[in-house]
Amino acid sequence: MTYNVIVIGGGLMGSSVAWQLANYGQKVLLIEQQDQIYVQGSSLGEARIARSLGPKGDLWAYLHDKSILETEKLIAFLNDSGTPVHQLSDIYTTSPVSYIFYDSKPKLGGFESVLNQRHKDCKYAFSNVESHNLFETNLPKNASVLIREFREYSGTMNPKKLIQKLHLGIQRKGGTILYNSKVESLIKTPACYEVKLLHSNTGETQTLFCTKVVSAAGCYNGILLKNIAPYIDKLIKPQRVFLAFFKIRASKFKKLPIDCKNRIMDAYPAIYFNKELSFAMIESIDKDGIPIIKIGGHFCRSIIKDFDTVWEQKLNKEEIEWGKSNTLQHLHDCKIPIESSDLEFIRGYSCVYSLTQTEIPIVSTLFDRDLNSYPGFVLMGGMSGVGAKGSLAYGLIASNLLLQKNELSEDYNNAVKKLGLNTTMINNI
Ligand SMILES: Cc1cc2nc3c(=O)[nH]c(=O)nc-3n(C[C@H](O)[C@H](O)[C@H](O)COP(=O)(O)OP(=O)(O)OC[C@H]3O[C@@H](n4cnc5c(N)ncnc54)[C@H](O)[C@@H]3O)c2cc1C
Structure with a gap:
């Protein structure tokens, strides 16, 4: 070695x-x-x-864009020695990213200035009518703006x-x-x-x-x-966060019209600038073609008692219920005709944010x-x-x-x- x-x-x-x-x-x-x-x-x-x-000079936007360029170099190297079996799309799924701003939004460290600088890759809905015309969805209750970003490799990464x-x-x-x-x-x-x-x-x-x-x-x-x-x-102060995973029951999902299924795919990932600063995305697609939806909240944090066992800590009833009601609400806003009983909790797990001040x-x-x-x-x-x-x-x-x-x-x-x-x-x- x-x-x-x-x-x-x-x-x-x-x-x-x-x-x-x-x-x-x-x-x-x-x-x-x-x-x-x-x-x-x-x-x-x-x-x-x-x-x-992000606003002009945004750190996160720069790091994302730079990371894509660097990942392209990795892919080029891996493909260098033979048939091009590796692709950037193995890692990145391009999908519209929804940003939902609420009337009483938390402080966003300057991010809110994106509302004053129209970005060419984004569409903006400031009313229910605009949201319906642009995205065929409702503007969520108490939300003031829904922005969707359409950019290659914006969406999710694996x-x-x-x-x-x-x-x-x-x-x-x-x-x-x-x-x-x-x-x-x-x-x-x-x-x-x-x-x-x-x-x-x-x-x-x-x-x-x-x-x-x-x-x-x-x-x-x-x-x-x-x-x-x-x-x-x-x-650096680590804190526990949780992730909850849901899917629409197969019997219901199969009967949804194709435009509903497309709207589900377009509705994720989503970032909600609410008090929990919640986020949701499609983690994967199961063997029956049903999207597995994952939801969590940046501010749904709790103290860690033990670093080695925190990962096994189960979600409590309130956490599962919070994940379910927020997922159901998002799907309803996207005009997906499902009942609470159609949404199945599949699993959840605890994870860790390492936090600086x-x-x-x-x-x-x-x-x-x-x-x-x-x-x-x-x-x-x-x-x-x-x-x-x-x-x-x-x-x-x-x-x-x-x-x-x-x-x-x-x-x-x-x-x-x-x-x-x-x-x-x-x-x-
Ligand atoms: C719930 C959740 C949601 C997130 N959502 C997003 C998102 O939507 N977008 C985004 O950009 N980022 C997101 N992040 C952030 C991102 O996932 C993390 O910032 C990133 O994964 C941190 O990587 P890391 O390598 O620092 O930590 P880790 O993945 O924890 O890696 C540390 C590694 O070190 C190993 N290790 C530790 N101690 C030792 C030791 N003594 N000897 C040997 N090995 C050791 C561990 O086993 C571990 O594999 C999210 C994070 C979480 C937890």
Whole structure:
């Protein structure tokens, strides 16, 4: 096993940075505590909203657009050696993205200015009549505007597929991936970083030494960095969120006219700027051709008692009911003639948002207790509910920071600045 960079954590962030580093010619070792088929982690699942609507200079829109360009490079590389079996559409599903603004919308950190800047790829309904004419749907009760974004690769992206392709790319570039291997401790020695591993299949331990390390351990970053940057545990606060999955019963779905079925597909994904800041999307299509609808709320958060067991925590009755009534309401707004009993709860699971105070992720070099920056160390964390759409852009930024590379574009440099840690943040803890 030869390597000159260690990446800890094989979720979307660790896999993205490991690919970018491998693409730069680095010999990468990616370490993941789970088996190759993941059963937990913030990147678990088959759909995340990918979108690029935003006010001028919007960070999320930039990261989404940049990530698509970077994913295209990954696909080109994977297809380079033979028949083009990989496509961007394996990862991205283009579908109109609905943004529903309510009369009493929560503070949106400037995002609301999209209402004043008409975007050429969007349609805007400010009344029920406009909503009906444009989308054949009702403007939801108490909503003031429904915007739909129509853009190639805006819709959803599939984290599972992206991780699989990234891992293939890393390995084809000569990198190594260790699954079932947990980093138990990470310390800085005068010469390098010392990484202690436990291989869960064999129970064996191993100590590795490396001068370059990326920590992309999701909600475990705080625990992992307790020796070298204990303040991270205070800067990133993980919280539980839940996801509920529903489908229209087969007997009902089969009888729906085709225009209803099309309207369901067009109605997702959707972001509701309500008090829960809820979101919904089609996770997958089942074997009978019925869409599996997933719903959650960015502000439906609760305290985590134990990081290792939070993933198994079942949804309570209120959470399931909240998911069901909101899904039913959305389908009714889209004029889908179903009753509550036609909507079936299939499953639900708990997941984790790693949250910074500003809810802006951190992709940054690290500082020690005396606020000197650590050489050869980058942290990717605090990805909350926004990370997926920018995966490869975050990966690019992290790899550039580690290798001291740069890009000239103003947008890129603004993103680096916004994602970076600074001494004021640390002093303020
Ligand atoms: C419910 C939910 C909905 C979301 N919706 C959207 C959306 O619509 N659009 C969007 O853009 N983003 C969305 N996101 C955000 C996005 O999914 C996350 O930001 C992203 O997946 C975070 O990836 P990560 O790699 O940082 O974390 P993770 O996926 O958690 O990866 C960390 C990995 O590190 C491993 N690990 C941890 N500790 C160790 C250790 N000591 N040794 C070895 N391995 C270790 C873990 O097993 C894990 O696989 C959502 C997130 C959630 C939870």
